[in-house]
Amino acid sequence: MSARISELPGWARLGLLAGLATLAVASLEFGSLARKGSRVFPPPLQRGIPPALTRFSLAAALGDEARIAADWGYIDCLQYLAGPYANDGWWGQTLPLYREVQWLDPGFKHAIREGISALGWLYRRPEEAGQLARIAMATDPGEVRYAAYIAALAYQKHLDTQGVIKALEPELNRPDAPEMLLRMVGNLMLKQGDDRRAMGYWAWVQSRAREQDTQDMAAKTIKDLRRRLAAGGR
Amino acid sequence: MLETWIIASNVFRQLLRNRILVVLTLCALGMVGVVAFLGDLGQEAELRLARDFGLLALEWVGFFTVLLCHVVLLFEESELKTYSILLVKPVERWHVLLGRTVGAVLLMLMNQAGMLVLLALLAWWRGLPIVDSDLVVAAAYLAAGGALFSAVTAFFSVLASSVPAAAMFSTFAFGLGHFTTNLLEWVEHLDNPVLAAAVKVLYWITPNFSLFNLKENLDQSGANVFLGGVFFWPLAYAACYGALLLSLALWRYERKDF
Numbered sequence: 349m350s351a352r353i354s355e356l357p358g359w360a361r362l363g364l365l366a367g368l369a370t371l372a373v374a375s376l377e378f379g380s381l382a383r384k385g386s387r388v389f390p391p392p393l394q395r396g397i398p399p400a401l402t403r404f405s406l407a408a409a410l411g412d413e414a415r416i417a418a419d420w421g422y423i424d425c426l427q428y429l430a431g432p433y434a435n436d437g438w439w440g441q442t443l444p445l446y447r448e449v450q451w452l453d454p455g456f457k458h459a460i461r462e463g464i465s466a467l468g469w470l471y472r473r474p475e476e477a478g479q480l481a482r483i484a485m486a487t488d489p490g491e492v493r494y495a496a497y498i499a500a501l502a503y504q505k506h507l508d509t510q511g512v513i514k515a516l517e518p519e520l521n522r523p524d525a526p527e528m529l530l531r532m533v534g535n536l537m538l539k540q541g542d543d544r545r546a547m548g549y550w551a552w553v554q555s556r557a558r559e560q561d562t563q564d565m566a567a568k569t570i571k572d573l574r575r576r577l578a579a580g581g582r
Numbered sequence: 583m584l585e586t587w588i589i590a591s592n593v594f595r596q597l598l599r600n601r602i603l604v605v606l607t608l609c610a611l612g613m614v615g616v617v618a619f620l621g622d623l624g625q626e627a628e629l630r631l632a633r634d635f636g637l638l639a640l641e642w643v644g645f646f647t648v649l650l651c652h653v654v655l656l657f658e659e660s661e662l663k664t665y666s667i668l669l670v671k672p673v674e675r676w677h678v679l680l681g682r683t684v685g686a687v688l689l690m691l692m693n694q695a696g697m698l699v700l701l702a703l704l705a706w707w708r709g710l711p712i713v714d715s716d717l718v719v720a721a722a723y724l725a726a727g728g729a730l731f732s733a734v735t736a737f738f739s740v741l742a743s744s745v746p747a748a749a750m751f752s753t754f755a756f757g758l759g760h761f762t763t764n765l766l767e768w769v770e771h772l773d774n775p776v777l778a779a780a781v782k783v784l785y786w787i788t789p790n791f792s793l794f795n796l797k798e799n800l801d802q803s804g805a806n807v808f809l810g811g812v813f814f815w816p817l818a819y820a821a822c823y824g825a826l827l828l829s830l831a832l833w834r835y836e837r838k839d840f
Binding site: 353354361364365368369371373376378379380391394410411414419422427458459558559 | 620623624626634757760765785786790793795798812816818832836
């Protein structure tokens with residue numbers, strides 16, 4: 349084939365280029381429509397933008413990398429929780445950090461549930477935890493598990509430990525429940541003073557935990573509980 | 583087409599000889615190491631993080647492979663005058679342009695396949711199902727996006743007056759191609775029809791790489807992620823837009839004096 353585009357008559361060349369351009373624009377439009385139809389959540393910029401959104405997250409969301417930015421934000425959250433931030437309003441940036449992850453990817457449910465657990469029971473700020481849970485539920489109404497957290501937080505506000513444990517029971521039995529939640533509920537049981545029940549619970553946690561932190565904590569707690577029970581604990 | 587294939591396979595061999603592959607293989611190895619490290623940091627979300635960062639690494643390795651291939655070929659053509667040797671052979675200029683584009687795509691495919699194997703090894707070592715059919719499909723569409731980027735870079739390597747300019751224009755087009763879809767959706771919500779029309783034109787003109795991003799659909803079971811259009815239209819777009827760019831580039835290339 350020796351046809352050269354530069355040797356084609358002007359009308360034929362223009363027709364060829366215009367035809368290809370039309371097909372390209374049409375496939376772009378149809379492709380974008382199909383993509384919109386396949387979305388589970390609206391695009392980030394059409395969700396309520398969190399007040400403390402970073403430029404990195406905004407740029408990533410605009411650049412079609414919201415999922416990766418959510419992953420990065422989640423690593424930030426974990427680093428922050430493990431860091432020395434007691435003077436920062438007792439880990440005061442926890443809500444903005446998890447809120448950013450939730451905004452970037454409402455489908456990152458594990459991170460959101462973990463954020464609610466940390467705020468509600470690790471730092472004892474049920475108002476903030478409830479705020480995160482309500483926003484998550486409004487964005488993702490199909491996820492019924494947030495309702496259990498909201499109910500447990502309501503009990504937490506009234507310092508009703510038994511109510512919290514009861515509300516979270518179905519959640520604890522799920523294989524992907526955040527291990528932070530398992531540890532928090534274990535601590536609530538210890539506070540209740542029912543050592544035998546706590547012993548059973550922590551042995552169950554030890555059998556299912558994947559994280560080394562949880563395994564270590566379970567082993568230490570079980571050891572303490574054995575000592576207490578041997579000394580005549582309840 | 584035989585001539586095009588011969589040029590493409592020679593371009594591929596020449597790029598292998600240029601040791602680009604060594605640098606890129608080291609980068610790919612480093613990136614898989616980073617994937618393992620970031621997955622570790624994610625604790626309970628290790629699987630999700632390993633898959634997401636693995637796909638990101640695939641996309642970036644594809645981008646650098648294609649860009650480096652075209653930059654090296656353009657440098658050899660313009661500075662070392664290898665094109666003059668090729669012109670005395672019975673080949674048309676479109677054979678050369680298409681062969682160059684396909685040669686770069688071949689090297690990119692080889693690199694991406696190598697990275698997928700590395701990810702599969704990482705998955706086997708960690709005992710995590712990182713590489714599954716969803717990830718392979720998402721990687722295949724990133725490769726399709728990489729093929730379109732090869733056409734974009736070929737276009738700029740013909741149009742630009744120097745090697746750095748071609749690299750810069752191509753990189754800019756790659757970046758912009760990820761932004762225009764979200765930018766358009768954003769300005770459509772603003773009450774500014776002039777701005778919306780301007781962004782719409784930009785959206786049509788610049789290459790759109792968002793169409794090839796199926797990463798966002800991973801783990802979204804229950805949604806309509808398997809709509810046929812999500813899979814068909816990006817390929818149709820890559821074919822039509824790539825053909826348009828290569829036709830424009832060829833028009834200019836045939837009139838170019840060396």
